[in-house]
Amino acid sequence: MKKIFISLLIVILLGFSIQYKYIFADYMDDYISIKLTSPVKSREIVKLGSDDGFYVYGIKNFEDEYISNQIIYIELNDDKIEVKDDIGEILFSIPEDNLILSSGNKCDSIIKVEDKRYRDCIEIKKEKNGLSVINLVKMDHYLYGVVPREMPASFPIEALKAQAIAARTYTLKNINKHYNEGYNLCDTTHCQIYGGMDEEHVRTNEAVDATKGKIITYNGEIIDALYHSNSGGHTEDSVEAWGNYFPYLVGVKDEFSIGQPNSEWYFTIDSYELNSKLKNNGIYIGDIIDLEILKTSPRGGITSLKIIGTAGEKILNKGEIRQVFGDDKLKSTWFSIKREGTFNPAAGIYAISGENEEPKKIDISKAISIDKNLTKNTVKEAVVIEKDKTSRLVDSSRGNNIVFLIEGRGYGHGVGMSQWGAKKMAEEGYTYEEILKHYYTGVEIN
Structure with missing residues (x-):
């Protein structure tokens, strides 16, 4: 080589x-x-x-x-x-x-x-x-x-x-x-x-030394030994993840990853936050109206997702989906979407006046601020503190937002070996060779 x-x-x-x-x-x-x-x-x-x-x-x-x-x-x-x-x-x-x-x-x-x-x-x-x-x-x-x-x-x-x-x-x-x-x-x-x-760690050095020179092959050729954190219960075909087919990187049932960290997860995202992510990726389609799943893999991973806006539509394919949503939040492409409803981000805000310490509900859109020149200004944006002491930016002009519930499984691209699945297999007494042959189809360890 x-x-x-x-x-x-x-x-x-x-x-x-x-x-x-x-x-x-x-x-x-x-x-x-x-x-x-x-x-x-x-x-x-x-x-x-x-x-x-x-x-x-x-x-x-x-x-x-x-x-x-x-x-x-x-x-x-x-x-x-x-x-x-x-x-x-x-x-x-x-x-x-x-x-x-x-x-x-x-x-x-x-x-x-x-x-x-x-x-x-x-x-x-x-x-x-x-x-x-x-x-x-x-x-x-x-x-x-x-x-x-x-x-x-x-x-x-x-x-x-x-x-x-x-x-x-x-x-x-x-x-x-x-x-x-x-x-x-x-x-x-x-x-x-x-x-x-x-x-370095003594245990991982031991693992390297104990397997010195060993590699994985398919029909005598070195494989592309991809791996990820957690499959969510079934690994993904390489052709579904990236469009390239490899016979040793086909999806397999993986009960060993179930119940491990990130085998299941969820988060909510509102249309304003999603629109901001789209803009950061150079995508402008107006206000978000809806999300539509166009295509899934046999495993259940979403390979094509349509985002519908007031000024157009955008179709995200395969790796683009996690890139736009952020792979720290969208941990895999194996997820479902549920429209939870709408909310007004400017609603439910309380302020404490200078006269007493009792909180009073306010309407941000009607609030007035006074600058150092004693000039009155309409408040367009304000930072508010939540009950858990986190802060968020409120835009009074936004109006109602759509909230989407994202529920998913697994962490990573899902192709090849699941690391948490490998851990579970080892705990159940499987050898390293059995682990590798479970995740990489038809391979040999040489």
């Missing part, structure tokens, strides 16, 4: 002096490149720390230099990457080149990026908008920082093993996801959440 040329850098760090083509062939599978965003505070300057100092390598000319400082700053200055100490003195400078940094003369080290520790090596790259920080890391070291971020370390060990294998498989399948940008994967949910060494 083709990877970025980081293998060349690795061999240099290991002290070998052999030709590039042999370096690439021998070491291309040892390290992957992960762009770090969570610890990086600035694109102009990056703080690095190491108890053992640093070996600094230039990629193009392979020059290296040892720096004994335990804290250094990498700065881009006039198209040159400069390494400075804590008082701003230049320790090392490379024009028109990128840097590889290790805390030892081999790439088996620990380096702190700002306030977070990472294993193996750090690459500093020049980009159009500043510096980018890449962690060059061995596969299992990478998984050490992924598994506890994707699944709680308190889960049963067989569930953690299943997660480790799924994460390893996903990594290999998507290894070139950011190839055109000069690295393999990112550290966010766009790829897999990666927290580095500070996020």
Whole structure:
């Protein structure tokens, strides 16, 4: 599987002096490149720390230099990457080149990026908008920082093993996801959440070590081992979620996820709030009149939803639905809609006058405010405090709003392995292989 040329850098760090083509062939599978965003505070300057100092390598000319400082700053200055100490003195400078940094003369080290520790090596790259920080890391070291971020370390060990294998498989399948940008994967949910060494846990490290090298295949090919939090009782077909069919990502009954966190949920949303969400996504259809489900998957997930307004209609398909509603609220596309009625947001508001402390019901639309110039103004909007001490903005011009009750099941896209379902299966005595074969149809663990 083709990877970025980081293998060349690795061999240099290991002290070998052999030709590039042999370096690439021998070491291309040892390290992957992960762009770090969570610890990086600035694109102009990056703080690095190491108890053992640093070996600094230039990629193009392979020059290296040892720096004994335990804290250094990498700065881009006039198209040159400069390494400075804590008082701003230049320790090392490379024009028109990128840097590889290790805390030892081999790439088996620990380096702190700002306030977070990472294993193996750090690459500093020049980009159009500043510096980018890449962690060059061995596969299992990478998984050490992924598994506890994707699944709680308190889960049963067989569930953690299943997660480790799924994460390893996903990594290999998507290894070139950011190839055109000069690295393999990112550290966010766009790829897999990666927290580095500070996020590691002894139990998740044990799960990674116990499944070393194991991956999931279908007909001899590495699968796209997608996973999610909770299926709600039935996983989703990949073709229904995104339009791409994979025989190993078909929906399966999943009683193990029922009764687990977020297997069922609900919330209410009024037409004004929904209209605001539409506008934030560049959709303008006037005041919301109704919601209409156009199409569902065999599982029950909504794949097409029509929003009807006074000035038009908007059809949302598949992933657009959660994007507009907000995936923190709309936890999956498996939900029902019930029109609860209408309410006036300006009704039921009480105020305390300056004459006594007895609350008095008021009509916001008839209220008058007085500014610092003693000018009277009609109140168009006001912030009111609810009984639970939360605040909300009231617009007196809004009139009645429609309230929709959303009742749903599951959390996430629903495709592949349910993590809470895996936990329940492990608690009932299933092995990691049985867990994976339940969620991924017709696969083998190799």
